[in-house]
Amino acid sequence: xxxxxxxxxxxxxxxxxxxxxxxxxxxxxxxxxxxxxxxxxxxxxxxxxxxxxxxxxxxxxxxxxxxxxxxxxxxxxxxxxxxxxxxxxxxxxxxxxxxxxxxxxxxxxxxxxxxxxxxxxxxxxxxxxxxxxxxxxxxxxxxxxxxxxxxxxxxxxxxxxxxxxxxxxxxxxxxxxxxxxxxxxxx
Numbered sequence: 001x002x003x004x005x006x007x008x009x010x011x012x013x014x015x016x017x018x019x020x021x022x023x024x025x026x027x028x029x030x031x032x033x034x035x036x037x038x039x040x041x042x043x044x045x046x047x048x049x050x051x052x053x054x055x056x057x058x059x060x061x062x063x064x065x066x067x068x069x070x071x072x073x074x075x076x077x078x079x080x081x082x083x084x085x086x087x088x089x090x091x092x093x094x095x096x097x098x099x100x101x102x103x104x105x106x107x108x109x110x111x112x113x114x115x116x117x118x119x120x121x122x123x124x125x126x127x128x129x130x131x132x133x134x135x136x137x138x139x140x141x142x143x144x145x146x147x148x149x150x151x152x153x154x155x156x157x158x159x160x161x162x163x164x165x166x167x168x169x170x171x172x173x174x175x176x177x178x179x180x181x182x183x184x185x186x187x
Contacts, residue, residue, distance in 0.1 A: 044165075044166075045164040045165060045166060046166055047165060047166055048075060048076045048165055048166050048167045049075040049076075049079070049081055049083050049165040049166075049167055049168055049170055050066070050072050050073075050075035050076045051076070051165075052163070052165050052170060053066065053072075053075070053085060053170075054072075058087050058088055059085060059086075059087065059088065060088060061088045061091040061092075061099070062085055062086060062087075062088075062091070064103075065091075065099075065102075065103065065110065065114060066114060068103050068107070068110070069107060069110055069111045069114055070111075071111065071114050071115065071118070074118070074137075075118070075167070076167075077167065078167055079120075079122070079167035079168040080120075080121055080122040080167055080168040080169075081118055081119065081120060081121070081122075081167060081168035081169075082118070082119040082120075082121060082122060082123040082134075082168055082169050082171070083117060083118050083119075083168065083169075083170050083171070084117045084118075084119075084142075084153055084156075084158070084171050084172075084173045084177060085117065085170055085171070085172055085173065086117070086172075086173055086174070086175060086176050086177075087159075087172060087173075087174065089174070090173065090174055090175050090176055091176065093175070093176075094176065112138050112179060113138075113176070113177075113178060113179065115136060115137040115138035116136045116137075116138040116140060116142070116177050116178070116179045117136070117173075117177055118136060118137040118138075119134045119135065119136055119137070119142070120135075120137065121168075122168050122169050123169065124161075124162050124169060125151065125161045125162050125171075128144045128146060128151060129144065129146070130144065130145055130146040130147075131143070131144065131145070132144040134153075138179055140179045140180065142154055142177065151171075153171075153173060153177065154177050156173045156174065156175040156176075156177060157173065157174045157175070158171050158172070158173055159172050159173065159174050160172035
C-alpha cells in the first residue's frame with residue numbers, strides 16, 4: 001500500500017487560503033463599529049467603579065478626567081454609586097479646546113460637570129421611571145426618560161446598562177451630561 005501525501009504546492013495553497021480567510025475575518029471584525037463599551041466580560045463586580053473605568057480602553061479620557069479632578073478617589077469608596085459614564089467618542093464630540101480648557105484652567109467647572117454624572121445609591125434599569133429625577137453629587141437633578149424601550153438621561157442615550165461593580169453600578173452613555181448652568185459652548 002502506498003502512503004501518499006498531498007503535493008507540497010497543494011499544501012501551500014491550502015495554507016494561503018486558510019490564512020487569507022482568517023485575515024478577512026479579522027478585518028471584518030475590526031471594521032464593524034463597536035456599540036459595546038464596557039462589556040460584562042471586561043467589567044468585574046469585584047472591582048470598584050474606578051477600577052473598572054481605568055481598565056477599559058473605551059474610557060481612557062474619562063479616567064484621565066476623573067484623575068485630574070480627584071473624583072477617581074470618590075469612585076473607589078464603598079458607595080454605592082450609580083455612574084453614567086461617557087465613552088471616549090462622547091468626549092471627542094466636544095468642540096475643539098473645550099476638554100483641554102476644562103482640565104487645565106476650568107477645573108472647578110469640570111469637577112461640577114463630572115459630579116453631575118454620579119448619583120448616590122445603586123440604581124438599576126428596572127428602577128428607572130419615566131420623568132424620574134435623580135439628585136447628583138453636583139447637587140442638581142438628572143431627568144430620566146423611557147421611550148420605545150430606550151433609556152435616556154437628560155436626552156442622552158444610555159447605550160449599556162447595569163454593569164456591576166463592587167461599589168455600585170455603571171451605565172454607559174453616548175454624550176456628556178452638562179448641568180443646566182453649564183454647557184460645552186460656555187467653555
